[in-house]
Amino acid sequence: MKMQNCFFIVSIFCICSSLLAQGVAEEDIIKKKTEAYVEAYNRQDSKTVGSFWAEDGEYTNPESGDVIQGRTAIVKSFDEFFKNGGQTELKVTPKTITFPSNSEAVETGIFTIKRPGEAPQESAFKAFFEKQNNEWVIGEIRNIDIAAVPNNYQHLKKLEWLIGNWIDEDEDVEINSSYKWNDSKNFIIGDFSVTTEGQLELSGKTVIGWDPIKESIRSWVFDSDGGFGEADWSKKGNSWISETSQTLADGSRASAINVYTPIDANSYTWESTGREVGGKILPNIDSVTINRKKG
Structure with missing residues (x-):
């Protein structure tokens, strides 16, 4: 009796394994x-494209909605x-x-159409x-529209000149930033670090985005000391004005108006006015030139 049970179990296992292997093989055929x-x-081989269809296949044009019947x-x-x-x-990413x-067989997935000079659909x-x-x-084949994901590039592309690696340095201090x-x-994601005489003093991250409620560019900063802040951005002439407010690691408040002015593709100036920390007014920081890193 035990031998019969063992034979039955082995037989079922072999059958299931065979079916599983067959299923995997058929799936590979569909993928290919x-x-x-x-x-x-x-x-652009329309004849070969058509050869993949059944004689009575039904294709719905995704643009016009017209139903085309037959190979x-x-x-x-x-x-x-x-x-x-x-x-x-055309790019196709099968999912199931x-x-x-x-x-x-039923295949689902995502397809992307790219036209010259246009964003992919x-x-x-x-x-x-x-x-x-x-x-x-x-x-x-049935097409299913995907709800468009909001894209704020159109609002942020005016700051595209910031993308890259930048440096401001003198004999003792080196400030590196990248966007x-x-x-x-x-x-736009930014990282920064401040090094004094070879020792890292401060580092942090900046996130620049579009606020659809305020309909303006805003940014958020987080530093290695535990401080954080936010800023509202606006453009005046050729300069970008960043009005910042921060909470420092010790709980005190700070604020400033930072001005970014592009000079050319490889440099911009930065200055800071209206600086205040913990209720105390601090001197302005005069304009300094930030240069794009080479290499």
Whole structure:
């Protein structure tokens, strides 16, 4: 009896392993089909693009919304699109592949269309594959619009000249700063450090962003001593005015008006007025020139 149970368990295991391996193999085929489809699209080969579709496949044009029925009509549609200046680059990122039955597969993912001189357009898709004559072909593709993520680059691009690495130094003190975009270009991220006679005195991070409520550029700073602050930015002539307020590590308040003025692509001036710490007025800091680091 034990031998029978053992044989039954081993048999089930072998069957499950075989089915699992088969599923993985079929999934790889779908992935390779998708990759080949993208390659054909990007080389504007409408005939090859059409060969991936079922004879009665249904394609919905994502721009016009027109439904195109049948492989022949789909090939004609792509042929006209490519001939009429459809210079686009397609990128597809599959997310899931499932098999409702042995002859059906459903692939979901994200596709990106890039046109020359334009920002990439992203949408989700669901592709329905059918197995015909032992070959997987596309029966239908449905496009799903993705809600556009707000992008504040249009507001922050006026500060794009700040992007890069900068240095201000004299015999004893060296101040290094760097600015870069975050991945979505919704923020400019800055890092800074102050070194005196070779010893690090202070470091910190600055985040510059767009405030949609105030409809203005704002920034936030956090330093290694535990202090933090914020600033409102505005432009006056060729200069950027940053009105700052800070809470220092000891709990005292500080404020200043910092002025950034671009000179050229590799330098700008910085000065600070209206400086106050803990209720005490401090002298202004005269204009100094900050230079872009070489290399």
